[in-house]
Amino acid sequence: MALGRAYSVGVTGLQGELVEIEADITSGLPGVHLVGLPDTAVQESRNRVRSAVTNSGGEWPMARLTLALSPATLPKMGSVYDLALAASVLSASQKKSWPHLDKTILLGELALDGRVRPVRGVLPAVLAARREGWPVTVVPMANLAEASLVEGIEVLGVRSLRQLQAWLAGKARLADRVAVGTPDDDALADLAEVVGQTQARYAVEVAAAGGHNLMLTGPPGIGKTMLAQRLPGLLPPLSPDEALEVTAIHSVAGLLSEETPLITRPPFVAPHHTSSVAALVGGGTGLARPGAVSQAHRGVLFLDECAEIGVSVMEALRTPLEEGEIRLARRDGVARYPARFQLVLAANLCPCAPADPQECLCPGAVKRRYLGKLSGPLLDRVDLRVQMQTARSGALGDEIGEPTAAVRARVAAAREAAAQRWRVLGVRTNAEVPGPVLRRGFRPGRAAMAPVRTALDRGLLSIRGVDRTLRVAWSLCDLAGRTSPNQEDITVALGFRQPGSVR
Template sequence: MALGRAYSVAVRGLHGEAVEIEADITSGLPGVHLVGLADAALQESRDRVRSAITNSGHQWPMSRLTLALSPATLPKMGSVYDVALAAAVLSASRKKPWERLEKSILLGELALDGRVRPVRGVLPAVLAARRDGWPTAVVPVGNLGEASLVDGIEVLGVNSLGQLFGWLEGKGSLADRTVSETPDDDVEADLADIVGQTHARRAVEIAAAGAHHLMLTGPPGIGKTMLAQRLPGLLPPLSESEALEVTAIHSVVGMVSDATPLITRPPFVAPHHTSSVAALVGGGSGMARPGAVSRAHRGVLFLDECAEMGVSALEALRTPLEDGEIRLARRDGVARYPARFQLVMAANPCPCAPADPRDCICAAPVKRRYLGKLSGPLMDRVDLRVDMHSVRAGAFADEAAEATSVVRARVACAREAAAARWTAVGVRTNAEVPGPVLRRGFRPSREAMAPLRTALDRGLISIRGVDRTLRVAWSLCDLAGRTSPDCHDVATALSFRQAGTRS
């Protein structure tokens, strides 16, 4: 009997767990038996591993071979275990373990000729290996850029199974970690391109300062999409921990760039209005994959023509908007993905949407049904609502409007003030502050709260609406450089909330 061991990582959601792979060669009829809750892609790895080993100049054991992946109760999915399976078989064949193999995590898919192909989810897998104290992680060269983002662990890149065998024997070397290029932040849409729309520009600035959700309503061609596309340019760069978290999500999806793997700018995700619930919040069989809400984590999720979207897709946004994460239960377990994004919705006022409202041919019931998809509970979670109107010729002024760089500087100052204020609470932006904290420890003066009390007594706003209005008031206060919201800040925040499709 000969026994070999190798180690890999199973990624569930963004959480990785080490997997021990054992290869047992015993006497009996030739055959390969794979155990340990393997999915279809992993079952097919038996043929890939056999061809890769033989085509790399090594002998395939002509006897009974059992491959076990532990923990046995943990579902294993994908082709990420190919390299580790091959290493375990080679270790069992030589009847003597490699010292390097006992201390390394192996990731990668094998081609039939022994080449190692890149796989998804390498970044969260390497993060898990570092957390568990593994000294070395061997990844495909195609994934070396994203794996090199993780400090505190030796990261090596492998091109082929033959190269890996030479390294295990101590007769060769693997590619060392690489230094990633810095993404170019200079190319971006400028806020100065927007003609007119002073009120909407102000709302976008407030949304950027406090990470608030925004709803833009108006006829086509007035700049709703342009404003939404310029919001990410106003946001500050991601912190180191945020950048790793966002990049890990994109690694699981398979959308990490080889040249610049680290995502340092807030992402902008704009799914089509025909997107399904699974495409929006995540889904799939077995273990759920991230959707648009997770890919927009720490960035902007833009839903253009939101009134054309399905009701079920829109209502699925309620939980991530409130909790900042999405929990997806599937056959193989519950996947949890972060989803702390800024929602920006844009819609026409009615189906015909003429440039001049007087030319509208839609009956009143048709208008109500059109925006009726945006339910009260969903709109109650939107902090800023803006009705945009057609621009007149006077908006074409000789002086250019404020550029993105100017507004971004004000937003940065406001965010710094908010982060310093909420440090003890454990959050960084006004939109994340819990309601009880706003109503108790940081409640504005009685005079400043007067507009909110009036709206609450008249039934124009909910308790959640009070909390969200106070968050916007704090953002207005931070932009103005004051230490506490005054009556004007609260009234302005309330006016933004009562505009649009819901009061």
């Protein structure tokens, strides 16, 4: 009997768990038996690994081969285990226990000729290996830049199974970690390119300062999409921890660039209006993959033509908007992905959407039904609502609006003031502050709260609406450099929530 052992990592959601792979060769009819809850991709690895071993100059055992992946209760998915499976088989067939193999995590998919192909989820897997105290991780060369984002662990890149065998035998070296570049900020769209729309520009600035959700309505071609695309440029860069968290989500989704894998700017995700619930919140067979709401974590989720999106798709946004997390239960377990994003909605005023709203031919009932797809509970979670007006000829003058850099500086100062104020609560933006804190410990003075009391008495606000109004008022206060919201701040915040601006 011969026994070989290698190690890999299985990723569930964003959490990695160590997987021990054992290869046992015993007398009996030749065959490969794979155990440990493998999915279809892992089952098919038997053929990939066998061809890779034989085409790399190795000898496949002509006996009964049992491959066990532990823990046995953890579902195993994907092709990430190929490299570790091949190493365990080689160790068992040659009856060798290489010193490197006992302290190395192996990640990678094998081609039939022995080349090592890239896989998803390398970043969370390397983070898990570091957390468990492993000294070395070997990854495909195409994933080396991604793995190099993790400090405190040695990461090596491998191109082929033959090269890995030589390294295990001490006869070759693998590629060391590489320097990782970051995307160029010059590619960001500039706010100065937007013509007119003073109120909408200010709403975007307030949304950026406090992390608020925003809805823009108006005729087609008025600049709704342009404003939404410029919101990420107003947001501050991600902190190192946030950058790793966002990059890990995109790694699991398979969306990272090989040249600049680290995501340092808030992401901007704009799914098509025909997207399904699974595409928006995440889904898939076996274990759910992250959807658009998670890919937009710490960034902006833009839903253009939101009135054309299915009701069930829009209603699926309620939980992530409120909790900042999405939990997806599937056959192989529950995947949890962070989903704290800024929602930006854009819609026309009616189905015919003429350039001049006065030329609309839609009956009143059709208009109400068009935007009525957006339920009250969903709209209640939108802090800022702006109805944009058609630009006039005066907007085409020589005067240019403020550039992104100038507005970003004000936003950064407002965010810093909010971060200092809410530090004791463990949050950084006004949009994240719990409602009871705003209504009790940080409630503005009685005179400042008068408009809110009036709106409550008239039934124009829910308690959640009060909380969100106060959050916007704090953002207006921070942009103005004041220490507490005054009556004007709260009046402006209420104006941004008026239902008449949407319906």
